Amino acid sequence: HNFNPFRDTNPKAAAEERYKALGGGPPRLFASPDGIHWRLVRPEPVLTDGPHDSQNLAFWDPQRRLYVAYARFFANGVRHIRTATSEDFVHWSPSQPIDLGKAPPEHLYTNAITPYFRAPHMYVGFPMRFVETRKLAAGHPYPGVSDGVFISSRDGLHFDRRFLEAFIRPDFGMENWTDRTNLPTWGVVQTGSAEMSVYWVEHFRHPTVRLRRGTLRLDGFTSVRAAPSGGEFITRPLRFQGTRLELNFQTSAPGGLRIAVLDQEGKEFPGLGLADCPEIYGNEIDRIVAWKQGDNLGRLADQAIRLRFVMRDADLYAIRFVP
Structure with missing residues (x-):
């Protein structure tokens, strides 16, 4: 038995x-x-x-x-x-x-x-x-x-x-x-x-x-969901290894999300703010986030950072940092 x-x-x-x-x-x-x-x-x-x-x-x-x-x-x-x-x-x-x-x-x-x-x-x-x-x-x-x-x-x-x-x-x-x-x-x-x-x-x-x-x-046990009217959240302070941020997400046709990288006090790092992030939309398991300056976050590895997500009509299932 x-x-x-x-x-x-x-x-x-x-x-x-x-x-x-x-x-x-x-x-x-x-x-x-x-x-x-x-x-x-x-x-x-x-x-x-x-x-x-x-x-x-x-x-x-x-x-x-x-x-x-x-x-x-x-x-x-x-x-x-x-x-x-x-x-x-x-x-x-x-x-x-x-x-x-x-x-x-x-x-x-x-x-x-x-x-x-x-x-x-x-x-x-x-x-x-x-x-x-x-x-x-x-x-x-x-x-x-x-x-x-x-x-x-x-x-x-x-x-x-x-x-x-x-x-x-x-x-x-x-x-x-x-x-x-x-x-x-x-x-x-x-x-x-x-x-x-x-x-x-x-x-x-x-x-x-x-x-x-x-x-x-994959990763679809739960998600952070934003309504068509929009919403946002900020992560707890975290430290990471790697150089790029990867997303598992899904949006509607008009939906999307943007991401800012913040220091512990909530201030945007230069070049990594919301205005520097082209709106991300689609349905992908492993989308690499790219700001106007590029996707390399290696200079911030092992530092305490926070991520700010501004979303509308979208689901965020998982994030991770990759080489």
């Missing part, structure tokens, strides 16, 4: 343990050289402090150089998520609950947390939110309805839960409005040059149970 394998990218991983997994309840550790032939690493379970009938998972984090696990447990009677780390996949730290800040308590059944492949220093997760007090299908034997939500983190412990709306809503059909369906599976997969896919289980407990694929543009 709940066997969750992964390919171990730890450069020190032995060839006969290139694939690893957590499985069972309490979870036990498994290893395989090829993802097909598996052996039990040790008979003793790990992550024993909590319920285990869920998609408990683990992976190697190359940024932290640790194995990281996420599993289910209860916090004050509410289903929640806990995490633990290990240097060798055998000996694990005591688990601790993840921090969702000021988000209201909700039953989060599974977590589907993974490093985002385009920004591996960040984790994204898609917990299944379970509303146990609702029942829409009168003939179904179990109560509860569910959907998928979105969380993200930069340290694996403190997660941003500001987006309280559903990320995956139940589809048409009463089979999608019974307990524990709409359960996000683990992983985000690039499936096109500008596309990635997420997956979830539909029709749980029904003969028609199936896996559904949903697509997003």
Whole structure:
């Protein structure tokens, strides 16, 4: 039950343990050289402090150089998520609950947390939110309805839960409005040059149970959106490495955006102001920003700067600095 394998990218991983997994309840550790032939690493379970009938998972984090696990447990009677780390996949730290800040308590059944492949220093997760007090299908034997939500983190412990709306809503059909369906599976997969896919289980407990694929543009989990009337924002102070600023964005035909580079006090750097930035419009994943003087920002690398975005009828999905 709940066997969750992964390919171990730890450069020190032995060839006969290139694939690893957590499985069972309490979870036990498994290893395989090829993802097909598996052996039990040790008979003793790990992550024993909590319920285990869920998609408990683990992976190697190359940024932290640790194995990281996420599993289910209860916090004050509410289903929640806990995490633990290990240097060798055998000996694990005591688990601790993840921090969702000021988000209201909700039953989060599974977590589907993974490093985002385009920004591996960040984790994204898609917990299944379970509303146990609702029942829409009168003939179904179990109560509860569910959907998928979105969380993200930069340290694996403190997660941003500001987006309280559903990320995956139940589809048409009463089979999608019974307990524990709409359960996000683990992983985000690039499936096109500008596309990635997420997956979830539909029709749980029904003969028609199936896996559904949903697509997003790369980095398209969220965006900063400006209305046709326009809007603007200024980033927090940041330091960067590289020489050029890259945008993932989309505008309408008359929409657009401009960018100014500011010092910590909010003053524009010469040649990098709003008036120096031709309006940017279109729909691109990797647009390089060019001011009238050019696109090279190398002289500001490792300095504290801020970016001012002035936008109208546009979505900004991501920014990054590249060589």
